[in-house]
Amino acid sequence: xxxxxxxxxxxxxxHFQRTIDRDQRIEPRDWMxxxxxxxxxxxxxQHAHSEIIGMQPEGNWITRAPSLRRKAILLAKxxxxxxxxxxxxxxxxxxxxxRADLTRKLIEGRQKYSSIFNYPTLSFADVGVIGWLVxxxxxxxxxxxxxxxxxxxxxxxxxxxxxxxxxxxxxxELLMTMMRRGTEAQRRMVQDxxxxxxxxxxxxxxxxxxxxPNTAQSMAWKVKRHTNDELRQRFVDMTVxxxxxxxxxxPDPELAWNPxxxxxxxxxxxWDEFKRVVSGDGPCNAQRVAQRRRAHDDGAxxxxxxxxxxxxxxxxxHDHRGSQGL
Amino acid sequence: MIMLREGMxxxxxxxxxxxxxxxxxxxxxxxxxxxxxxxxxxxxxxxxRARDLFTRRxxxxxxxxxxxxxxxxxxxDEKDPFFAPSADKVYRHPTFYDIPDNVPHM
Ligand SMILES: [Fe+2]
Ligand SMILES: [Fe+2]
Numbered sequence: 001x002x003x004x005x006x007x008x009x010x011x012x013x014x015h016f017q018r019t020i021d022r023d024q025r026i027e028p029r030d031w032m033x034x035x036x037x038x039x040x041x042x043x044x045x046q047h048a049h050s051e052i053i054g055m056q057p058e059g060n061w062i063t064r065a066p067s068l069r070r071k072a073i074l075l076a077k078x079x080x081x082x083x084x085x086x087x088x089x090x091x092x093x094x095x096x097x098x099r100a101d102l103t104r105k106l107i108e109g110r111q112k113y114s115s116i117f118n119y120p121t122l123s124f125a126d127v128g129v130i131g132w133l134v135x136x137x138x139x140x141x142x143x144x145x146x147x148x149x150x151x152x153x154x155x156x157x158x159x160x161x162x163x164x165x166x167x168x169x170x171x172x173e174l175l176m177t178m179m180r181r182g183t184e185a186q187r188r189m190v191q192d193x194x195x196x197x198x199x200x201x202x203x204x205x206x207x208x209x210x211x212x213p214n215t216a217q218s219m220a221w222k223v224k225r226h227t228n229d230e231l232r233q234r235f236v237d238m239t240v241x242x243x244x245x246x247x248x249x250x251p252d253p254e255l256a257w258n259p260x261x262x263x264x265x266x267x268x269x270x271w272d273e274f275k276r277v278v279s280g281d282g283p284c285n286a287q288r289v290a291q292r293r294r295a296h297d298d299g300a301x302x303x304x305x306x307x308x309x310x311x312x313x314x315x316x317x318h319d320h321r322g323s324q325g326l
Numbered sequence: 327m328i329m330l331r332e333g334m335x336x337x338x339x340x341x342x343x344x345x346x347x348x349x350x351x352x353x354x355x356x357x358x359x360x361x362x363x364x365x366x367x368x369x370x371x372x373x374x375r376a377r378d379l380f381t382r383r384x385x386x387x388x389x390x391x392x393x394x395x396x397x398x399x400x401x402x403d404e405k406d407p408f409f410a411p412s413a414d415k416v417y418r419h420p421t422f423y424d425i426p427d428n429v430p431h432m
Contacts, residue, residue, distance in 0.1 A: 087362055087379075309368075
C-alpha cells in the first residue's frame with residue numbers, strides 16, 4: 001500500500017494541482033498533499049475556534065441589552081456565530097480532524113483563534129461596533145473564501161457569508177440609532193468604541209505580506225485568494241465612507257485619500273501589540289479560554305445523559321420511521 | 327455528585343456521539359440536498375440539531391439525517407473507471423440523432 005501510494009504520488013500531485021488550476025474543487029476523499037491537508041485543517045480549525053470564542057464578547061451583553069428588540073437580535077446573532085463554528089468544525093472533520101480533539105486543543109490553548117476576541121466589550125456601543133467593524137472585516141476576509149479550492153470549506157463560507165450581512169447591518173443600525181437619536185453621552189460611547197476597535201479590526205487580516213511566509217503556497221493552492229494587505233486595504237476603503245455617514249472619526253491621523261493609488265492611505269499598525277495578543281498576552285485571552293473550558297465541563301453531564309439515553313433506546317427505537325419512504 | 331460527573335465524562339470519552347450527514351429539502355418540489363454534518367447522540371437529536379443549525383431562516387421544509395458511517399460512496403476521483411461506462415454511449419443523448427431542421431416539435 002505505502003509503496004504503491006508513493007510510486008503514484010507525482011501523477012496524483014499533478015492531477016491535484018491541475019484540478020485546482022482549472023478552478024475546480026477538491027473534495028473530501030480526493031487525494032491531496034499532506035501539506036494541503038494540514039494547512040487547511042489549521043486554517044479551518046482556527047476559523048471555527050474564532051466563531052466559537054467570538055460569541056463571548058457580545059454574549060456578555062445579552063442579559064443587559066437595552067430593549068427586547070436588541071436582545072432578540074443579539075441572541076440571534078450570537079446563535080449564528082455558534083452555527084458558523086459548527087459548519088466549520090464539520091468541514092474540518094471531512095479532512096480527517098476529530099472534533100473532540102479540536103475542542104481539546106482550543107481549551108488547552110494549543111490552537112489559536114482570531115486575536116480580535118481577546119479585547120473586552122466595555123459598553124453596549126461595542127456590540128454595534130463589533131457588528132460594523134469586526135463582522136465587516138470578517139466579511140472582507142470570507143467572501144473570497146467562498147471560492148476556496150476545498151469544497152466543504154467553500155460551501156461553509158457561502159452559508160456563513162449569507163448570514164454575516166445581517167450581523168454587519170444590525171451593528172451599523174444600532175450605531176446609527178445612538179448617533180442620530182441618542183444623547184451626547186451615547187454619541188461619545190460610539191466614538192469611544194470605534195477608537196478601541198479600529199486598530200484591532202485592521203489586525204484581523206493578519207501580518208503584513210512581507211511577514212507572511214505561507215501566503216505564496218496558500219495562494220497557489222487557492223486556500224487563500226488575496227494577500228493580507230490587499231484585503232486590509234479593501235476593508236479600509238469600504239469603511240471610511242461608512243464612518244463618515246455615521247459621524248464618527250476613525251482614530252488615525254494619517255488616514256487620507258490618495259488619488260494616485262486610488263485608495264486610502266493609513267497609519268502604521270502596532271504589530272508588537274498584535275504579536276502580544278496572538279501569543280496569549282491580550283486583555284482577555286485567559287478569560288476567554290477559561291470560559292470556553294467551563295462551558296465544556298458544565299455540559300459534560302448533558303452529553304453523558306444524552307449518550308446514556310441513546311444507548312438505552314437504541315434497541316427499541318429502530319426502524320420506527322425506516323419505511324416511510326424517501 | 328462528583329462521582330456521577332466523572333462517570334459521565336468517561337462515558338462521553340468512550341462513546342463520542344456519532345457523525346450524521348444532513349439533507350434538507352428547501353421547498354416542495356425539490357430534492358433533498360446535502361448541507362453538512364453534525365454530531366448527535368441519536369437520530370432524533372440529530373434532527374433537532376439539524377433544524378437549529380441548518381434551517382434558522384426558512385431554508386427547509388423537510389430534513390433527513392443519516393449516520394455518516396452508514397453511507398456507501400463511490401470514489402470521488404473523476405478519473406475513476408467506475409464512471410467509464412457512461413462516457414462511451416453517445417447514443418444516449420438526443421444530440422446523437424440527425425433530424426432535418428424542418429421537422430417540427432422534435
Ligand atoms: Fe461568524
Ligand atoms: Fe458574524
